[in-house]
Amino acid sequence: MDAGKLSSFSSDFHPAGGVGRERSVKLRSVQRGLCEVTPHPEPFLPPPPHGPLTNAFSSAADAVRRCGARMRRAWLSALRAALRPLAEALVRDGGCPRRGRMVRVASALGLIIFSVALLILSLISYVSIKKDFLPGSPRYGPNGGPRMYMFHAGFRERPPRKPDLSSQLAMKYLDPDFVPLSNALTEDLQNASKWRYNSTAFTQLRTEISQHIDIPRNFTLTRDSVKVGQLMHFDYSSHKYVYSIGDNFRSLLPDVSPILNMRYNVCAVIGNSGILTGSRCGAQIEKYDFVLRCNFAPTEIFKKDVGRRTNMTTFNPSILEKYYNNLLTVQDRNNFFLSLKKLDRAILWIPAFFFHTSATVTRTLVDFFVEHRGQLKVQLAWPGNIMQHINNYWKTKQLSPKRLSTGILMYTLASSMCDQIHLYGFWPFGWDPNTGKELPYHYYDKKGTKFTTKWQESHQLPAEFKLLYKMHTEGLLKLSLSHCA
Numbered sequence: 001m002d003a004g005k006l007s008s009f010s011s012d013f014h015p016a017g018g019v020g021r022e023r024s025v026k027l028r029s030v031q032r033g034l035c036e037v038t039p040h041p042e043p044f045l046p047p048p049p050h051g052p053l054t055n056a057f058s059s060a061a062d063a064v065r066r067c068g069a070r071m072r073r074a075w076l077s078a079l080r081a082a083l084r085p086l087a088e089a090l091v092r093d094g095g096c097p098r099r100g101r102m103v104r105v106a107s108a109l110g111l112i113i114f115s116v117a118l119l120i121l122s123l124i125s126y127v128s129i130k131k132d133f134l135p136g137s138p139r140y141g142p143n144g145g146p147r148m149y150m151f152h153a154g155f156r157e158r159p160p161r162k163p164d165l166s167s168q169l170a171m172k173y174l175d176p177d178f179v180p181l182s183n184a185l186t187e188d189l190q191n192a193s194k195w196r197y198n199s200t201a202f203t204q205l206r207t208e209i210s211q212h213i214d215i216p217r218n219f220t221l222t223r224d225s226v227k228v229g230q231l232m233h234f235d236y237s238s239h240k241y242v243y244s245i246g247d248n249f250r251s252l253l254p255d256v257s258p259i260l261n262m263r264y265n266v267c268a269v270i271g272n273s274g275i276l277t278g279s280r281c282g283a284q285i286e287k288y289d290f291v292l293r294c295n296f297a298p299t300e301i302f303k304k305d306v307g308r309r310t311n312m313t314t315f316n317p318s319i320l321e322k323y324y325n326n327l328l329t330v331q332d333r334n335n336f337f338l339s340l341k342k343l344d345r346a347i348l349w350i351p352a353f354f355f356h357t358s359a360t361v362t363r364t365l366v367d368f369f370v371e372h373r374g375q376l377k378v379q380l381a382w383p384g385n386i387m388q389h390i391n392n393y394w395k396t397k398q399l400s401p402k403r404l405s406t407g408i409l410m411y412t413l414a415s416s417m418c419d420q421i422h423l424y425g426f427w428p429f430g431w432d433p434n435t436g437k438e439l440p441y442h443y444y445d446k447k448g449t450k451f452t453t454k455w456q457e458s459h460q461l462p463a464e465f466k467l468l469y470k471m472h473t474e475g476l477l478k479l480s481l482s483h484c485a
């Protein structure tokens with residue numbers, strides 16, 4: 001502080017200073033508490049005390065700095081208002097009575113803590129709102145259907161306690177169009193016998209699908225449709241990735257499609273949703289003419305709910321990696337062999353050309369089937385590049401996810417050989433519409449497994465469900481959601 005400022009400050013600080021007395025400004029240091037005073041002509045804001053509060057200030061300041069100038073100005077204004085009582089308590093001439101000083105300091109610190117807490121809550125709200133607008137955030141477009149994925153985070157803690165699909169507030173918040181749908185769904189659950197099959201509409205649907213793809217003839221590659229050395233591409237991977245057809249692979253292909261000229265009256269497509277848990281639908285499922293299942297799902301210990309009959313099941317090559325350790329041990333190979341043996345003469349539909357990441361596992365699978373040729377009755381089917389054509393059909397129904405679910409893919413295949421199709425286990429939400437209880441994602445998940453929303457990365461399950469329910473009301477399929485016993 002220069003002499004002029006010091007003199008001016010001395011006169012302001014001591015009114016009688018210029019009349020016969022000359023005082024120098026003293027820097028007082030009160031040893032008790034926070035009363036160290038350094039006179040200054042302008043108010044100042046002292047730094048916060050050392051310790052956890054400093055870390056809070058630092059973290060909050062860093063967060064604010066990232067949120068832009070607008071929030072930073074608001075934070076600084078709030079901080080000045082909170083610290084002003086503390087500054088006034090510290091910048092003063094004279095002693096600091098202990099009791100009054102402690103009250104003022106405590107009040108100031110309380111205001112600071114409150115401001116920091118308020119800021120943190122504001123930041124959380126800000127990030128929660130803004131994250132929906134980030135490029136990588138999962139969202140649905142105009143045709144994406146209800147944003148029901150939020151159920152699993154925000155509303156799943158208190159699911160409905162009766163089979164009326166309420167929380168209407170939650171439904172309305174997520175998608176207003178889904179509210180009347182939920183009311184209709186409630187009525188259908190209570191009056192399942194009212195459903196009527198619309199043969200005319202179903203015949204029209206089958207015709208529309210056939211305009212995009214001849215399913216019976218493209219159900220699988222055949223020996224005549226490929227040559228050794230032919231390079232296959234992958235439906236959902238870059239065109240640069242290829243798979244070379246070898247002698248072993250070609251030898252496993254059927255001579256003709258196993259569903260060519262097949263026709264069944266009533267078929268059941270069994271999804272793997274947790275809604276089947278405790279459904280007691282096993283006996284009912286056993287009575288269908290043809291039963292299609294998804295992803296090699298286990299049935300033996302769940303037969304009361306899902307039955308055991310399997311006429312066809314899909315087998316994603318990644319299943320070999322996830323459940324059978326890539327057949328690396330003798331025990332793994334034995335387990336896989338026994339699982340296949342239980343299928344008897346069922347069709348094992350292996351989509352090996354969806355992703356290039358399946359190439360290595362596919363070769364392991366091919367070697368295994370060649371090794372056990374003649375020991376298994378299961379019928380192998382290896383579809384080629386069919387997904388573009390199937391996707392094109394569903395786009396006409398305003399459904400265009402990154403990838404169709406296995407369930408709706410099975411419905412598409414079944415439409416070519418079944419006159420009626422009933423769906424079980426098609427429910428993508430984390431609570432039971434019959435009881436309101438929480439559900440696992442799959443009926444075979446271990447007890448205590450949390451409902452997963454990983455499907456958001458690839459599928460639009462709520463949008464698919466909404467479309468399937470519409471088809472249910474039109475008599476194109478029967479959607480079974482209620483318990484069977």
